[in-house]
Amino acid sequence: MLVSPSIVAASLTKFQAQVKECEDAGAYSFHLDVMDGNFVPNITVGPDFYFALRSISKIPIDTHLMVDRPDYYYEKFLSQNDRVLIHYESPINIKGLIKKMENEGVKYGLVINPNTPFSKVSDLLERAEILLIMSVYPGFSGQKFIDVSEKIKEARNYIKEMGLRTMIEVDGGINENTAKIVKNAGADIVVSAxxxxxxxxTDRIKTLSSI
Structure with missing residues (x-):
């Protein structure tokens, strides 16, 4: 199992040390939750935080844009080989944004909320590097896990059948128990906050990685 720590849950007073500890423990990437207070009822960080993290991190950063206008902001969270994760539910022309990002060579992933059927994004995955399936409704960490196993299985079967390289990531309520559930359903990556x-x-990243 690949592990992506949700870095906004880190302690700001120990931020640099915890970034290094995550990397040393084998974290696959950092997951950066960007919330605008409109798309979700919370506000987190912006581009300055992203570039501060980029300046001290050696591993990829996946920026999860929980914002009304990802088309306005995605370019502000890109450098090196980092990716942006875009919600299907964003109130914009998602297909148009995907086409624009593909033309620009942007690495991206698609995100769906617990109540969004996989069928809504199945035809959009051809060049998506990640399909992030939310197992909570986005906005706040510490929520109770919603079992999305059937959706993960459906996505895994489709990706295999179509010969796609898209990885399945799950975010929300992840711990050593729920990680086993999503792993068994076919997930490649878990996000944990x-x-x-x-x-x-260190112990908890290694625990999740060994599942």
């Missing part, structure tokens, strides 16, 4: 940063980071 409160579980990782409320305990021994």
């Amino acid at each position: 409160s579980y990782l940063f409320s305990g021994d980071i």
Whole structure:
């Protein structure tokens, strides 16, 4: 299992040390939640935080844009081999944005909320590097896990059948128990916030990685 720590859950007073600890423990990437207070009822960080993280991190950053206008902001979170993750539910022309990003060579992923059927994005995955399936409704960490196993299985079967290279990521309520559920359903990557940063980071990343 690949592990992507949700870095906004890190301690700001120990930020650089915790970034290094995540990397040393084998984190696959950092997951950066960007919220605008409109698309979701919370506000987090912006481009300055992203570039601060980029300046001290050696691993990829996946910026999860929980914003009304990802088309306005995605370019502000790109450098090196980083990716932007765009919600299907954003109130814009998603297909138009995907085409624009593909023409620009942007690495991207698609995100769907727990109540969005996989069928809504199946025809958009051809060049998406990640399909992020939310197992909570986005906005706040520490929420109870919603079992999205059937959606993961459906996505895994489709990706295999179509010969796609898209990886399946799951975010929300991930711990050592729920990670097993999504792994068994076919997930490649888990995002974890409160579980990782409320305990021994190294031990918990290694626990999730070994599932």
